[in-house]
Amino acid sequence: MKKFEEKKFNIPTLTGISAKTVEEHLKLYAGYVKHSNLIIEKIAEMSADAEKNAYAMGELQRRFGFEFDGMRNHEFYFKHFEGGSAALAPDSALKTAIASEWGSFDAWLARFKAVALTRGIGWAILYYDKNNDRLVNAWVDEQHLGHLTGISPVLMLDMWEHSFVTDYQPSGKKQYVEDFFSNLNWQTVEQNFSDAKRA
Numbered sequence: 001m002k003k004f005e006e007k008k009f010n011i012p013t014l015t016g017i018s019a020k021t022v023e024e025h026l027k028l029y030a031g032y033v034k035h036s037n038l039i040i041e042k043i044a045e046m047s048a049d050a051e052k053n054a055y056a057m058g059e060l061q062r063r064f065g066f067e068f069d070g071m072r073n074h075e076f077y078f079k080h081f082e083g084g085s086a087a088l089a090p091d092s093a094l095k096t097a098i099a100s101e102w103g104s105f106d107a108w109l110a111r112f113k114a115v116a117l118t119r120g121i122g123w124a125i126l127y128y129d130k131n132n133d134r135l136v137n138a139w140v141d142e143q144h145l146g147h148l149t150g151i152s153p154v155l156m157l158d159m160w161e162h163s164f165v166t167d168y169q170p171s172g173k174k175q176y177v178e179d180f181f182s183n184l185n186w187q188t189v190e191q192n193f194s195d196a197k198r199a
């Protein structure tokens with residue numbers, strides 16, 4: 001049976017976010033990969049007696065979205081740090097698209113940071129919707145509740161407490177968001193945007 005593979009990330013020293021937090025966080029990511037594979041395996045096993053196992057298989061299937069999105073979301077998140085901090089070029093296609101959607105890059109950034117501070121655990125996401133050639137901000141609860149169908153993530157910010165609480169305490173959530181942007185490699189975000197446009 002085909003398996004989801006755990007990806008490896010080359011993460012430099014970050015501002016504010018400790019190596020220990022990254023190490024522990026990568027273990028959580030590995031757990032999502034493991035459990036995505038396990039669910040598919042378990043459902044295949046249980047299919048041998050599909051009638052008897054129908055209820056349990058249904059619950060496992062429901063859980064799959066949580067595990068799969070937990071895996072995929074973290075792959076976007078950790079990749080944002082690879083290569084170290086890099087600015088968004090003023091004349092880049094992404095910066096132009098952001099400004100045309102929100103009036104200015106700074107207006108978008110303020111809005112996105114506010115989305116990130118949504119109460120509860122989840123993700124702040126900038127998506128590109130190819131159908132309408134536009135960018136959209138979203139908040140996703142947990143790993144999977146509220147993902148938008150058929151559009152591509154461009155920027156993904158993990159707002160679960162495990163991402164920041166050891167380094168910032170619960171009250172330091174806002175500073176974590178600031179530091180995320182200090183550590184962000186915008187070239188990767190631009191690449192995500194151009195991949196999404198081509199997809």
Ligand SMILES: [Fe+2]
Pocket residue numbers: 025028074158160162163
């Ligand atoms: Fe996470």
